[in-house]
Amino acid sequence: MKLFGIAAFAVFASLTVDGAWALDFSVRCQGKPSSGAYFATFDTNAKTAVFESPSVNETTVDGTNVFAGEIVSSGDRPDGKIEFTLRVVGGKFTLTYDVTAKRMIWPGFNDAPSHPCTVTAARSVLDFRAFGSVQHPITIKCAEAGYMFFTIDLESKRALFERDGGPIYRAQVAAVRGDDIDILMKEGTPGRISWSRSGRTITFESADGNRGSPRQCEEIAPRTMIEYHNRLR
Numbered sequence: 001m002k003l004f005g006i007a008a009f010a011v012f013a014s015l016t017v018d019g020a021w022a023l024d025f026s027v028r029c030q031g032k033p034s035s036g037a038y039f040a041t042f043d044t045n046a047k048t049a050v051f052e053s054p055s056v057n058e059t060t061v062d063g064t065n066v067f068a069g070e071i072v073s074s075g076d077r078p079d080g081k082i083e084f085t086l087r088v089v090g091g092k093f094t095l096t097y098d099v100t101a102k103r104m105i106w107p108g109f110n111d112a113p114s115h116p117c118t119v120t121a122a123r124s125v126l127d128f129r130a131f132g133s134v135q136h137p138i139t140i141k142c143a144e145a146g147y148m149f150f151t152i153d154l155e156s157k158r159a160l161f162e163r164d165g166g167p168i169y170r171a172q173v174a175a176v177r178g179d180d181i182d183i184l185m186k187e188g189t190p191g192r193i194s195w196s197r198s199g200r201t202i203t204f205e206s207a208d209g210n211r212g213s214p215r216q217c218e219e220i221a222p223r224t225m226i227e228y229h230n231r232l233r
Contacts, residue, residue, distance in 0.1 A: 068232035
């Protein structure tokens with residue numbers, strides 16, 4: 001089973017200054033040179049986890065894996081370890097993240113190898129299949145349009161369109177004009193979406209130039225890789 005290969009952005013802490021557990025965070029762990037880095041994202045409040053191993057070759061998605069699972073034990077352990085079980089083909093697989101040592105332990109292998117990790121903020125949904133993480137993701141929720149979500153990053157121009165529980169489509173930030181942001185769909189129905197941050201509306205324009213009526217939307221907390229927990233049930 002190939003379970004290796006991941007990245008991060010702003011430095012975060014798995015423990016807050018008062019010693020309480022952060023609700024969600026990611027770790028980037030370095031496996032063997034042949035397998036590369038891999039990531040785990042945790043929501044310690046919901047007791048959920050998502051594991052990613054991007055392709056060793058950054059120019060392709062071949063070999064990319066993503067698995068979801070549950071945290072079995074975390075902050076209540078005296079040894080400061082997070083044990084989590086992933087749902088994989090043919091059963092389950094358990095890993096342990098040592099918060100104090102910042103190492104990922106693989107107990108199912110000979111001599112229980114461990115790998116050094118770096119703690120980061122929770123990975124954005126924009127980071128899936130990527131080693132480099134976006135710095136300032138923005139998520140827009142459009143309840144009026146049947147719970148649609150747009151997550152964008154102005155610097156990298158990455159964008160993602162999701163319907164709640166439905167398909168995910170890649171998109172791209174095409175233009176930024178003050179508070180107005182244009183998003184170009186790269187998959188699914190071709191067209192352009194204009195987001196007015198000040199007006200809190202989105203407007204759809206089809207490939208043939210027909211514009212729909214503005215729909216009310218709002219900025220919410222950026223969606224993270226934990227969203228894949230429900231998608232991978």
